[in-house]
Amino acid sequence: MIDMEIILANPRGFCAGVYMAIDVIDQLLDICPDETIYVYHEIVHNRHVVERFIKKGVVFVEDIEETPEGSIVVFSAHGVSPRIRKASEKRSLTTVDATCPLVTKVHAEAIRLARQGYEILLIGHENHQEVIGTKGEAPDSIKVVESHEHAQVIEVTEGKPLAYLTQTTLSTDDAEVIINALKKRFPDIKPPASNSICYATTNRQRAVRALAPSTDLTLVVGSANSSNSVRLAEISENVGTKAHLIDDSSDIDPDWFAGDDVRKLLLTAGASAPEDLLRGVIRMLIDRFGGFVEQHHVDHEDIEFGLPGTLKKLMRKQDINPSDRRIRINMSADIDAWFDDQKIQHSTVDLTVGRSERE
Numbered sequence: 001m002i003d004m005e006i007i008l009a010n011p012r013g014f015c016a017g018v019y020m021a022i023d024v025i026d027q028l029l030d031i032c033p034d035e036t037i038y039v040y041h042e043i044v045h046n047r048h049v050v051e052r053f054i055k056k057g058v059v060f061v062e063d064i065e066e067t068p069e070g071s072i073v074v075f076s077a078h079g080v081s082p083r084i085r086k087a088s089e090k091r092s093l094t095t096v097d098a099t100c101p102l103v104t105k106v107h108a109e110a111i112r113l114a115r116q117g118y119e120i121l122l123i124g125h126e127n128h129q130e131v132i133g134t135k136g137e138a139p140d141s142i143k144v145v146e147s148h149e150h151a152q153v154i155e156v157t158e159g160k161p162l163a164y165l166t167q168t169t170l171s172t173d174d175a176e177v178i179i180n181a182l183k184k185r186f187p188d189i190k191p192p193a194s195n196s197i198c199y200a201t202t203n204r205q206r207a208v209r210a211l212a213p214s215t216d217l218t219l220v221v222g223s224a225n226s227s228n229s230v231r232l233a234e235i236s237e238n239v240g241t242k243a244h245l246i247d248d249s250s251d252i253d254p255d256w257f258a259g260d261d262v263r264k265l266l267l268t269a270g271a272s273a274p275e276d277l278l279r280g281v282i283r284m285l286i287d288r289f290g291g292f293v294e295q296h297h298v299d300h301e302d303i304e305f306g307l308p309g310t311l312k313k314l315m316r317k318q319d320i321n322p323s324d325r326r327i328r329i330n331m332s333a334d335i336d337a338w339f340d341d342q343k344i345q346h347s348t349v350d351l352t353v354g355r356s357e358r359e
């Protein structure tokens with residue numbers, strides 16, 4: 001036993017968009033017990049979340065044609081293109097749009113800029129579901145820029161005004177480098193009306209950037225296809241602390257702790273990673289190494305998104321008041337109670353310098 005000091009990052013884990021998207025499926029399962037709920041694409045990019053819903057009978061599809069005509073389909077938090085919306089209409093599907101409102105905001109800005117005649121450079125990952133959806137809003141006006149190198153060579157249409165937007169879950173550091181390269185090449189390029197990297201991505205990255213330098217290792221709970229989780233591990237490595245992305249405690253390799261070099265560890269979770277998986281990691285580390293947990297609050301978040309209109313209508317039809325049914329979670333109070341219950345020594349350090357960024 002080495003008595004490990006576990007620094008627990010705050011904010012971490014579920015963001016408002018993920019809470020809402022998961023709540024959408026939970027509510028549908030509850031109010032439509034006799035219907036199969038279809039979801040276009042993984043509701044959020046987390047293996048456990050998807051597997052848990054599959055066990056409850058939810059069917060995930062990557063092609064809208066796989067849904068039976070007239071069925072209920074949920075669009076994932078990452079958003080969809082107009083092509084998917086049209087195809088759903090053609091199949092007479094009842095669509096419940098769980099797109100995060102912050103992604104919808106980027107779609108709206110892309111549509112507006114395209115209508116104004118701008119060519120839009122969308123900074124992001126070409127094959128990411130969110131980028132596919134945003135690009136689909138104005139495919140002839142949007143080009144994806146994936147890297148700093150790409151920004152140096154991307155060809156733009158002569159005579160067209162230029163604007164840029166970003167995927168919501170990019171590394172703020174990487175995006176800045178790409179934006180600077182674009183500004184250097186195209187000094188008149190128009191920035192977005194407000195930062196399109198979302199508050200949750202920004203805050204989770206800020207916490208890792210502030211806390212990782214003083215630790216020996218960072219563990220990020222999240223899936224490999226979760227953009228914001230991958231970015232958290234990258235940021236830790238960028239500030240000099242080795243990081244591993246893990247789906248759950250079973251991914252932890254004992255070799256990472258060989259030689260007792262890891263005495264202080266930073267633990268965080270991507271925006272789509274359930275808190276119970278993070279608790280499983282804490283339990284395992286304390287059992288194995290002994291020690292205590294220090295929660296470090298770098299920011300406080302209190303953002304909540306409402307349920308989609310179609311779902312509210314379905315609920316009202318059954319005389320259910322949507323606002324009575326939301327799950328409200330006070331993560332800090334909740335985890336303090338869990339630590340006490342688990343007899344894990346814990347304390348809290350408040351490093352808050354300001355309220356979380358609001359949209």
Ligand code: SF4
Nearest residue numbers: 015017100168198271
């Ligand atoms: S990470 Fe940001 S954009 Fe994505 S669902 Fe969460 S709040 Fe919305």
